[in-house]
Amino acid sequence: MNLSFESRSSNEAFARCAVAAFLTQLDPTIGELNDIKTAVSEAVTNCVVHAYKDTIGKVYINVKIEENSLIIIRVRDTGCGIENIKKAMEPLFTTAPSDERAGLGFAVMESFTDRLKVSSKVGRGTTVTFQKRLSCRVGNG
Amino acid sequence: MRISEGEEEITAYLSGDIDHHSARDMRESIDAVVQMKKPSLLRLDFSGVKFMDSSGIGLIMGRYRLMALYGGIVRVVNVPDELERMMNLSGLNALDIIERRGVKLEAAK
Numbered sequence: 427m428n429l430s431f432e433s434r435s436s437n438e439a440f441a442r443c444a445v446a447a448f449l450t451q452l453d454p455t456i457g458e459l460n461d462i463k464t465a466v467s468e469a470v471t472n473c474v475v476h477a478y479k480d481t482i483g484k485v486y487i488n489v490k491i492e493e494n495s496l497i498i499i500r501v502r503d504t505g506c507g508i509e510n511i512k513k514a515m516e517p518l519f520t521t522a523p524s525d526e527r528a529g530l531g532f533a534v535m536e537s538f539t540d541r542l543k544v545s546s547k548v549g550r551g552t553t554v555t556f557q558k559r560l561s562c563r564v565g566n567g
Numbered sequence: 568m569r570i571s572e573g574e575e576e577i578t579a580y581l582s583g584d585i586d587h588h589s590a591r592d593m594r595e596s597i598d599a600v601v602q603m604k605k606p607s608l609l610r611l612d613f614s615g616v617k618f619m620d621s622s623g624i625g626l627i628m629g630r631y632r633l634m635a636l637y638g639g640i641v642r643v644v645n646v647p648d649e650l651e652r653m654m655n656l657s658g659l660n661a662l663d664i665i666e667r668r669g670v671k672l673e674a675a676k
């Protein structure tokens with residue numbers, strides 16, 4: 427499933443709800459769905475707040491359903507990029523404290539999914555990929 | 568969002584989804600009342616919150632700092648179970664401002 431939209435804050439709710447709606451076919455638990463919505467919300471908010479700070483750009487979401495209810499979600503922007511990814515991923519690190527950012531986005535994505543990968547190039551953009559295996563109450567396939 | 572005002576305390580009943588987009592309106596409504604009343608206690612009631620990302624933590628931290636300016640305190644109450652993990656991740660536990668069920672924190676010093 428592919429989705430692209432403008433980096434307006436009003437699209438944050440749309441993005442996480444669209445991903446959740448797509449995944450209902452797998453019959454996830456409310457908790458699993460909430461974890462995914464939270465991770466998507468963090469990634470999309472980072473595009474709105476950081477990647478396209480003071481401008482509007484495109485946010486791209488790709489959701490893949492693999493075997494055994496493994497879902498892989500990619501959130502991509504072509505914004506400012508991250509200079510030091512390791513530093514950015516440290517809990518409580520933020521470059522926007524005045525904006526009431528807590529510096530917890532990556533920590534939340536890490537905690538609410540099974541695996542998180544961040545790649546970025548300054549001036550080119552950032553791609554955040556996370557995956558989560560659903561318990562899958564209906565038999566596989 | 569409903570805000571109830573007492574003599575010394577204010578309670579903001581947060582509801583719906585708290586994200587970067589919705590947090591702004593909530594922040595502005597709460598701060599307007601706080602700045603006018605300068606209460607000694609600001610209660611943030613989370614019972615109506617259905618979803619929250621880290622913007623909710625930023626919202627709490629920001630109000631904590633604002634209240635500290637006036638020598639007041641913040642209490643976070645009625646946190647739904649689904650939000651516990653987020654609250655625990657946030658480091659807010661160290662500030663001792665979240666009231667767990669059946670455990671009342673001391674009122675303003």
Ligand SMILES: Nc1ncnc2c1ncn2[C@@H]1O[C@H](COP(=O)(O)OP(=O)(O)OP(=O)(O)O)[C@@H](O)[C@H]1O
Pocket residue numbers: 468472473475476477478503505506507508514515519520521522526527528529530531532533552621622625
């Ligand atoms: N898509 C992005 N483009 C550019 N910079 C980013 C992006 N995502 C994150 N960053 C950088 O990484 C830092 C840490 O991100 P993280 O989401 O962990 O915290 P935050 O967004 O600052 O605060 P919070 O998520 O708690 O509101 C950000 O402050 C920002 O500097």
Ligand SMILES: [Mg+2]
Pocket residue numbers: 468471472530531532621
């Ligand atoms: Mg963030």
